[in-house]
Amino acid sequence: MCDGVWQVRGYDISNITFIRGESGWIVVDPLTTTATARASYELITHHLGHRPVVSVIYTHSHADHFGGVFGVTSDEEVRAGRCSVIAPEGFLAETIGENIIAGPAMARRATYQFGPFLDPDPTGHVDCGLGTSIPIGAPGLIAPTIEIHRTGEEMVVDGVRIVFQLTPETEAPAEMNFFFPDFGALCMAENCSHTMHNLVPIRGALVRNSLRWSNTSTRRSKCSPTRQRSSSPRTTGPGGERPTCASI
Numbered sequence: 001m002c003d004g005v006w007q008v009r010g011y012d013i014s015n016i017t018f019i020r021g022e023s024g025w026i027v028v029d030p031l032t033t034t035a036t037a038r039a040s041y042e043l044i045t046h047h048l049g050h051r052p053v054v055s056v057i058y059t060h061s062h063a064d065h066f067g068g069v070f071g072v073t074s075d076e077e078v079r080a081g082r083c084s085v086i087a088p089e090g091f092l093a094e095t096i097g098e099n100i101i102a103g104p105a106m107a108r109r110a111t112y113q114f115g116p117f118l119d120p121d122p123t124g125h126v127d128c129g130l131g132t133s134i135p136i137g138a139p140g141l142i143a144p145t146i147e148i149h150r151t152g153e154e155m156v157v158d159g160v161r162i163v164f165q166l167t168p169e170t171e172a173p174a175e176m177n178f179f180f181p182d183f184g185a186l187c188m189a190e191n192c193s194h195t196m197h198n199l200v201p202i203r204g205a206l207v208r209n210s211l212r213w214s215n216t217s218t219r220r221s222k223c224s225p226t227r228q229r230s231s232s233p234r235t236t237g238p239g240g241e242r243p244t245c246a247s248i
């Protein structure tokens with residue numbers, strides 16, 4: 001995407017992003033299943049060499065953005081403090097509410113929304129708009145070790161500066177955008193995409209607050225963290241589909 005930031009697309013309905021830190025990778029959104037996340041990590045390792053995953057960031061509480069976490073790290077790595085897991089405030093409660101309590105009904109209806117059992121064919125399954133397809137397999141979860149509580153919160157992870165914007169009750173009930181000033185890269189989670197996104201997802205996910213959603217995206221565009229040209233975003237990465245790159 002830009003120097004220091006790589007993304008694997010086409011393995012899943014969402015994208016996985018690898019950011020080069022001082023000693024390892026910061027991984028944003030480890031896809032839906034262990035298999036697709038592991039294959040992405042192997043692809044990155046094949047082309048760029050082995051580096052340990054030192055942090056995982058979940059942008060929001062939808063399963064295609066955390067379910068493959070065991071493909072890039074493990075409970076042991078996190079418990080030993082060798083890998084942090086960063087998520088927006090309320091992530092765990094919303095994840096359990098949507099994916100476990102409401103999960104069986106929603107998973108069944110999601111097959112109608114996304115068509116994973118259709119044959120890949122011009123008149124069958126082409127793609128899902130946001131990404132290629134939902135992989136078949138059980139999602140996993142490692143609970144966050146760090147929660148982001150407010151907009152403007154800043155953190156240095158493995159030598160990489162990150163500035164967060166908390167966006168609750170938008171595309172997901174727990175969600176956040178963030179900016180990497182050192183790379184000029186802005187991650188808009190799934191708050192911005194090239195597709196027509198859902199306000200009332202037919203799979204039964206929570207109805208979205210359209211006013212709050214649009215307001216947080218407007219605030220993001222008006223509020224460059226430092227208002228310095230060098231810190232303005234040059235690359236915008238949504239959680240699904242292709243990034244937008246611009247020279248400024």
Ligand SMILES: [Zn+2]
Nearest residue numbers: 062171172190
């Ligand atoms: Zn989402």
